[in-house]
Amino acid sequence: MPKMLILPKHVMALGGYIRERTLPYGDYKFPYRNIIVGNPKDEPVKIDVPVYDISWIEKHEKLGLIIVPVKEDDDFVGLFNMVKEKIRLRA
Numbered sequence: 896m897p898k899m900l901i902l903p904k905h906v907m908a909l910g911g912y913i914r915e916r917t918l919p920y921g922d923y924k925f926p927y928r929n930i931i932v933g934n935p936k937d938e939p940v941k942i943d944v945p946v947y948d949i950s951w952i953e954k955h956e957k958l959g960l961i962i963v964p965v966k967e968d969d970d971f972v973g974l975f976n977m978v979k980e981k982i983r984l985r986a
Contacts, residue, residue: 933961933978
């Protein structure tokens with residue numbers, strides 16, 4: 896699986912790296928329109944991309960990352976800024 900590097904104290908959105916419909920899963924619909932990922936650590940972390948299902952969230956939370964799924968009617972900018980603030984407060 897391809898990897899992406901998240902730099903220390905960095906926040907990014909994975910909206911373009913979500914596979915909403917995949918084979919052989921048929922009509923499986925990923926429940927989120929975006930995922931915000933924050934790295935509060937002092938070292939870079941590799942993450943798997945693209946995101947195929949919600950098990951990705953649990954797997955990457957175990958790495959110590961801040962993971963915030965974004966639904967269709969959520970305030971993306973507010974959630975993104977919330978993750979940035981969480982990282983700033985951990986510094």
